[in-house]
Amino acid sequence: xxxxxxxxxxxxxxxxxxxxxxxxxxxxxxxxxxxxxxxxxxxxxxxxxxxxxxxxxxxxxxxxxxxxxxxxxxxxxxxxxxxxxxxxxxxxxxxxxxxxxxxxxxxxxxxxxxxxxxxxxxxxxxxxxxxxxxxxxxxxxxxxxxxxxxxxxxxxxxxxxxxxxxxxxxxxxxxxxxxxxxxxxxxxxxxxxxxxxxxxxxxxxxxxxxxxxxxxxxxxxxxxxxxxxxxxxxxxxxxxxxxxxxxxxxxxxxxxxxxxxxxxxxxxxxxxxxxxxxxxxxxxxxxxxxxxxxxxxxxxxxxxxxxxxxxxxxxxxxxxxxxxxxxxxxxxxxxxxxxxxxxxxxxxxxxxxxxxxxxxxxxxxxxxxxxxxxxxxxxxxxxxxxxxxxxxxxxxxxxxxxxxxxxxxxxxxxxxxxxxxxxxxxxxxxxxxxxxxxxxxxxxxxxxxxxxxxxxxxxxxxxxxxxxxxxxxxxxxxxxxxxxxxxxxxxxxxxxxxxxx
Amino acid sequence: xxxxxxxxxxxxxxxxxxxxxxxxxxxxxxxxxxxxxxxxxxxxxxxxxxxxxxxxxxxxxxxxxxxxxxxxxxxxxxxxxxxxxxxxxxxxxxxxxxxxxxxxxxxxxxxxxxxxxxxxxxxxxxxxxxxxxxxxxxxxxxxxxxxxxxxxxxxxxxxxxxxxxxxxxxxxxxxxxxxxxxxxxxxxxxxxxxxxxxxxxxxxxxxxxxxxxxxxxxxxxxxxxxxxxxxxxxxxxxxxxxxxxxxxxxxxxxxxxxxxxxxxxxxxxxxxxxxxxxxxxxxxxxxxxxxxxxxxxxxxxxxxxxxxxxxxxxxxxxxxxxxxxxxxxxxxxxxxxxxxxxxxxxxxxxxxxxxxxxxxxxxxxxxxxxxxxxxxxxxxxxxxxxxxxxxxxxxxxxxxxxxxxxxxxxxxxxxxxxxxxxxxxxxxxxxxxxxxxxxxxxxxxxxxxxxxxxxxxxxxxxxxxxxxxxxxxxxxxxxxxxxxxxxxxxxxxx
Numbered sequence: 001x002x003x004x005x006x007x008x009x010x011x012x013x014x015x016x017x018x019x020x021x022x023x024x025x026x027x028x029x030x031x032x033x034x035x036x037x038x039x040x041x042x043x044x045x046x047x048x049x050x051x052x053x054x055x056x057x058x059x060x061x062x063x064x065x066x067x068x069x070x071x072x073x074x075x076x077x078x079x080x081x082x083x084x085x086x087x088x089x090x091x092x093x094x095x096x097x098x099x100x101x102x103x104x105x106x107x108x109x110x111x112x113x114x115x116x117x118x119x120x121x122x123x124x125x126x127x128x129x130x131x132x133x134x135x136x137x138x139x140x141x142x143x144x145x146x147x148x149x150x151x152x153x154x155x156x157x158x159x160x161x162x163x164x165x166x167x168x169x170x171x172x173x174x175x176x177x178x179x180x181x182x183x184x185x186x187x188x189x190x191x192x193x194x195x196x197x198x199x200x201x202x203x204x205x206x207x208x209x210x211x212x213x214x215x216x217x218x219x220x221x222x223x224x225x226x227x228x229x230x231x232x233x234x235x236x237x238x239x240x241x242x243x244x245x246x247x248x249x250x251x252x253x254x255x256x257x258x259x260x261x262x263x264x265x266x267x268x269x270x271x272x273x274x275x276x277x278x279x280x281x282x283x284x285x286x287x288x289x290x291x292x293x294x295x296x297x298x299x300x301x302x303x304x305x306x307x308x309x310x311x312x313x314x315x316x317x318x319x320x321x322x323x324x325x326x327x328x329x330x331x332x333x334x335x336x337x338x339x340x341x342x343x344x345x346x347x348x349x350x351x352x353x354x355x356x357x358x359x360x361x362x363x364x365x366x367x368x369x370x371x372x373x374x375x376x377x378x379x380x381x382x383x384x385x386x387x388x389x390x391x392x393x394x395x396x397x398x399x400x401x402x403x404x405x406x407x408x409x410x411x412x413x414x415x416x417x418x419x420x421x422x423x424x425x426x427x428x429x430x431x432x433x434x435x436x437x438x439x440x441x442x443x444x445x446x447x448x449x450x451x452x453x454x455x456x457x458x459x460x461x462x463x464x465x466x467x468x469x470x471x472x473x474x475x476x477x478x479x480x481x482x483x484x485x486x487x488x489x490x491x492x493x494x495x496x497x498x499x500x501x
Numbered sequence: 502x503x504x505x506x507x508x509x510x511x512x513x514x515x516x517x518x519x520x521x522x523x524x525x526x527x528x529x530x531x532x533x534x535x536x537x538x539x540x541x542x543x544x545x546x547x548x549x550x551x552x553x554x555x556x557x558x559x560x561x562x563x564x565x566x567x568x569x570x571x572x573x574x575x576x577x578x579x580x581x582x583x584x585x586x587x588x589x590x591x592x593x594x595x596x597x598x599x600x601x602x603x604x605x606x607x608x609x610x611x612x613x614x615x616x617x618x619x620x621x622x623x624x625x626x627x628x629x630x631x632x633x634x635x636x637x638x639x640x641x642x643x644x645x646x647x648x649x650x651x652x653x654x655x656x657x658x659x660x661x662x663x664x665x666x667x668x669x670x671x672x673x674x675x676x677x678x679x680x681x682x683x684x685x686x687x688x689x690x691x692x693x694x695x696x697x698x699x700x701x702x703x704x705x706x707x708x709x710x711x712x713x714x715x716x717x718x719x720x721x722x723x724x725x726x727x728x729x730x731x732x733x734x735x736x737x738x739x740x741x742x743x744x745x746x747x748x749x750x751x752x753x754x755x756x757x758x759x760x761x762x763x764x765x766x767x768x769x770x771x772x773x774x775x776x777x778x779x780x781x782x783x784x785x786x787x788x789x790x791x792x793x794x795x796x797x798x799x800x801x802x803x804x805x806x807x808x809x810x811x812x813x814x815x816x817x818x819x820x821x822x823x824x825x826x827x828x829x830x831x832x833x834x835x836x837x838x839x840x841x842x843x844x845x846x847x848x849x850x851x852x853x854x855x856x857x858x859x860x861x862x863x864x865x866x867x868x869x870x871x872x873x874x875x876x877x878x879x880x881x882x883x884x885x886x887x888x889x890x891x892x893x894x895x896x897x898x899x900x901x902x903x904x905x906x907x908x909x910x911x912x913x914x915x916x917x918x919x920x921x922x923x924x925x926x927x928x929x930x931x932x933x934x935x936x937x938x939x940x941x942x943x944x945x946x947x948x949x950x951x952x953x954x955x956x957x958x959x960x961x962x963x964x965x966x967x968x969x970x971x972x973x974x975x976x977x978x979x980x981x982x983x984x985x986x987x988x989x990x991x992x993x994x995x
Contacts, residue, residue, distance in 0.1 A: 390636075399630070407685065436649055484567075
């Protein structure tokens, strides 16, 4: 029975996804609102199931006879469940208005969204390369479909095509990598690969290195690091706004969940082999991402481009892991920080455009603070957080990552990252300047806009968490929960569960 | 409770500010409550000032874990140094409210409140991360104030200010992280408290120089020290009066304060080694900005340069390595805050009333507004260091300090006082005393009773500090002696 508790969240999401699929056959019977409601309730239920074993440190491989050790359930995966389910739930809530005002969102969309979540959750559990591939593809294909959902925008064809072709292409690389790893180790199970690494003279196993490098490329592609960042702008641009939010935050976290597990749990001994590659990748990711972000006129594209820069920061924590295990916590913490701020900012833009048809350039934001002060204030919070201004969780994330990077000896990289941060102040603050310092233009204001909606509350919730996560409640109020320390401890407990043998 | 009084002082304005933001729309209510808040703070600071016993150590310390896993603490306290500046901030801000009283919006007042939290927090923080946190927080409201309420090319100005200060801050941030990691490597645990960081012994000479410069970049931009001053021209010209007042009177002083608080204890040897350079740069800035001020026609810009010139003088005093210089610099921080703050606010009134910003548009104000002229003159004389005013005491002390540091530089610094006197008096003559050359007479009101009341404590301070400096110097002297004897180990000259 106790084993069942652990797989319950995944089962819930899967059943719900299938059920929604059947529901969507009767499109005219259910409104979009119903779908959102059902999905949200299911996600909340799944979240509750996640919290049952939450907090304790455990690591089990349930139902050995059925799963043959390909799935592993531990505090680490549980922690990522919270982020993934939470991210999806917030995507739904923030998009509530957007979904209702775009005719092309039909019932099956929500089924696909839950399938994507299912894939991502399995990815967090995967202890075997092929399982991870399947999970990754379940998630990816769901995302491909969602990217192409915007039937009113001609750019969707380019977006979906680019993403699909490149994604499949890189998927083939992954499979080739798995084949090579299998050739070297006679297994695709990560635990056994780990055993192989610890027992064999690795200079005899070049295939293992080549295979794993190919797998690394997939990772870099999915998180849009240089040189695989080409697809990001067009795909994010063509996708419906809310899906962009989902991809930038939640999907990225899922990718990290698997690769962090592999790196820390099984490949720790040979991780340093890739240092020089990742070093170059970080430098170029930061430089290119920054350059792209500075040159954008559309807010959506700027956010997309800046997500590349954030990938650079994440990789900075990632490379530090080789020298210093503590850096893993910083990566996870940064993921949380980025999830909150990215969902918030993308979500807010989608909230604004849900009833209007503007392209959302910087200019469209002019004077928003006078028309809708609360939305502007929340946007400001998210921009601060993305730019890493103190008092927001984004600052804590950066502080954490940079400290660990310096601790690991990557001082030059840390300075480069700080310079990138400095430049990022320009493109994030530009938006704030637009909102506050200019008279209203009125493009983003619609008449029947009332701000008492689910999406507003969801965004406000994110904004509050973003601030509380930054200053913590240690100051003034001394509330023990909701503390940054608690959050840091949670990341530590979750990562330590990877090492339970 | 007595220990938490500092936290209360720090956070009260922010809490009130956020409360006002969501509750009321009435500008008058917001302003009155905000003003009341600042007077409450003034009362509390007075209580601290009286309770404070002159000694070298920190008092009213609160130290609780904030982010425990990284050894970041909510660590605040006050010593003679910060106490003096705390007092200054607490007095200046409410009076500034009185002078800015009419015609502002709700956001203006809320931003003023938020700045006060940031400034006081930065002043009292003894943990560098906490300090960095407040350091950035105090910038953001000013950024909004300039952007929303500024004049001319305000957006460009805002971006320029932000870019400059952020650049400095981020360099400092790297240095802070580097120090933290060094501490961790040496002692096996994290800590960002300034007194922990002073114990680091593993840094090489080169590392120290880089870190020193990184810290200095943040503070020198804020002060501003030549050649990192280029942001002040547009800012002081285009920013609203309140923001100019805050930047010049208060935030610039925090730059100086931070040098003393963090850089001297953490890098004493580098500080001593490079002090000659900085005294030199300070004096150069003093002359350079002084000459630039002479040539200005825009009255706000003239004050901007004048302010920069005096701040360079303060910087020179800080680096003069003896008690005269440091005491004098600290004294000038206060004196300059009062004089420049008052002058900026008075010029703000001129600008609000007449719309003129250049000296040649003005003239003959003395006739229509005798009280205004009198107060303006007092502040002006304090600024140029007329005997009997606080400016005189501080400039004298600094000149003594620099003389003791190096005789030649001492003579030079003594002579530079003339520059300050000439641009100030020349401006006073053209803008206030002499009749206007073109057009009909200016319509200009005299100060209202509220404004006079607001300025009275400043005038009292100007003379009290000028005539009887001991009561103030006694409070911070032990701290300065501690810095020289224990940290720099060069012995205080008594």
